[in-house]
Amino acid sequence: MNSTNNTVSSAIDGITLNLAKESVPGVATTLTVSRDTSSLTAGVSALVKAYNDVNTTATNLGSYNATSKQAGVLNGDNTLRSAQNILRAAITNVPSELSAAALQHLSDIGVSLQKDGTLTVDSTKLSRQ
Numbered sequence: 001m002n003s004t005n006n007t008v009s010s011a012i013d014g015i016t017l018n019l020a021k022e023s024v025p026g027v028a029t030t031l032t033v034s035r036d037t038s039s040l041t042a043g044v045s046a047l048v049k050a051y052n053d054v055n056t057t058a059t060n061l062g063s064y065n066a067t068s069k070q071a072g073v074l075n076g077d078n079t080l081r082s083a084q085n086i087l088r089a090a091i092t093n094v095p096s097e098l099s100a101a102a103l104q105h106l107s108d109i110g111v112s113l114q115k116d117g118t119l120t121v122d123s124t125k126l127s128r129q
Contacts, residue, residue: 037127044126048111048119051091055117058084091119 001011006019015033023029061074062081074080092113094104103109110125 041123041126044109044111044121048121051087052118054087055084055119059117088113088117 001008003019008017008019009015011017012033017031058080061072062077062084063072064070064075091106098104106112106119110122111119112122114120
């Protein structure tokens with residue numbers, strides 16, 4: 001492969017090489033490419049935690065305890081229910097930009113919605129992405 005400058009972007013699909021120095025004739029240069037999934041894992045975990053925190057707060061605010069006959073501050077509030085529905089739709093609907101993508105749903109990367117409304121992460125499935 002030849003290039004007119006020190007930037008090569010067509011050698012490996014999806015990777016741009018910024019060449020720092022000229023190779024020594026007869027001496028092999030090794031390039032190791034590996035995936036770093038730590039930032040993906042951290043981002044997904046932060047999303048799941050934030051969603052679960054909002055879900056817990058909304059559930060508590062809209063709750064009703066039949067035993068103590070105590071209602072949450074926003075029990076029966078339509079705005080709270082609408083906000084919860086919008087948030088659920090945001091994590092379950094597929095954006096049009098992803099309609100042809102291989103990964104379209106959070107469940108495709110290991111995030112699943114539980115019966116109680118919380119999200120969980122399957123770290124094994126997530127690490128394969």
